[in-house]
Amino acid sequence: MASPLVSLHAVSKTFPSGVTALSGVDLDVRRGEALTLLGPSGCGKSTVLRLISGLAKPSGGAISWDDPMARKNIGFVFQDPTLLPWASVFDNVYLPLRLAGAGRTEAVPRIEDALARVGLSEFASALPRELSGGMKMRCAIARALVTKPSLLLMDEPFAALDEVTRFKLNDDLVTLKQDLQATIVFVTHSIFESAFLSTRIIVMSKPRGRIVDEIAIDPGLVRDADFRTSAVFSDICRRASHALRKATGEAA
Numbered sequence: 495m496a497s498p499l500v501s502l503h504a505v506s507k508t509f510p511s512g513v514t515a516l517s518g519v520d521l522d523v524r525r526g527e528a529l530t531l532l533g534p535s536g537c538g539k540s541t542v543l544r545l546i547s548g549l550a551k552p553s554g555g556a557i558s559w560d561d562p563m564a565r566k567n568i569g570f571v572f573q574d575p576t577l578l579p580w581a582s583v584f585d586n587v588y589l590p591l592r593l594a595g596a597g598r599t600e601a602v603p604r605i606e607d608a609l610a611r612v613g614l615s616e617f618a619s620a621l622p623r624e625l626s627g628g629m630k631m632r633c634a635i636a637r638a639l640v641t642k643p644s645l646l647l648m649d650e651p652f653a654a655l656d657e658v659t660r661f662k663l664n665d666d667l668v669t670l671k672q673d674l675q676a677t678i679v680f681v682t683h684s685i686f687e688s689a690f691l692s693t694r695i696i697v698m699s700k701p702r703g704r705i706v707d708e709i710a711i712d713p714g715l716v717r718d719a720d721f722r723t724s725a726v727f728s729d730i731c732r733r734a735s736h737a738l739r740k741a742t743g744e745a746a
């Protein structure tokens with residue numbers, strides 16, 4: 495089993511409003527895994543991502559990193575692509591490098607590489623309004639990948655897309671993960687998406703982000719079109735569905 499990249503130890507999060515989103519959460523994110531957090535709305539999935547990213551601080555417990563440098567280079571993709579509307583695709587992807595102090599000339603090869611990986615090379619000079627929803631999300635993914643992050647956090651990135659686009663982006667994310675040997679934590683409500691993308695599914699429940707189940711998936715499985723119709727895939731979906739029903743029932 496791969497070593498943890500980042501670990502949550504008895505983590506809790508209570509907001510100033512008094513809402514406790516998480517309490518006593520223990521979770522390892524292992525190097526190279528595609529970990530999916532699956533659970534009913536409001537169970538604390540996004541809060542876990544925000545705590546790992548450092549966008550929010552835990553109220554209790556601790557978050558430890560195996561490599562302290564890794565925490566400084568995290569990519570985050572949200573459901574909304576949040577592109578700068580006045581900037582080209584190229585300049586949107588350049589943004590994190592520019593903020594890190596990289597000059598435009600030195601950044602060009604990295605931006606071109608990121609755009610090629612998401613299939614947007616031909617659209618480098620396009621503005622966001624000229625892109626489809628799927629292309630906007632590809633641009634957001636390129637922007638997150640351009641710094642070669644040690645960890646990619648994805649918060650329901652494909653939830654607003656149509657089914658065909660979503661499947662295509664799922665396929666492409668699998669390829670990206672393999673090519674980059676990335677570590678990904680992915681939040682979704684979709685059982686199919688979690689079964690297709692993950693090497694491990696964590697099922698969370700309300701209240702307070704309780705982890706109610708964990709489904710390990712063979713990382714060696716080839717995630718292609720045949721996988722989507724395979725008995726193994728159906729079995730993973732069935733187990734995830736059962737765990738989610740349990741989680742939702744417990745939340746009711």
Ligand SMILES: Nc1ncnc2c1ncn2[C@@H]1O[C@H](COP(=O)(O)OP(=O)(O)OP(=O)(O)O)[C@@H](O)[C@H]1O
Pocket residue numbers: 509510511513514515533534535536537538539540541542
């Ligand atoms: N900034 C905040 N202030 C107050 N409460 C918050 C804040 N952020 C989240 N919460 C609350 O914490 C709980 C967990 O929210 P979170 O967004 O982590 O859940 P989630 O599982 O990601 O939900 P969804 O699937 O709907 O996005 C919810 O009750 C939510 O209302």
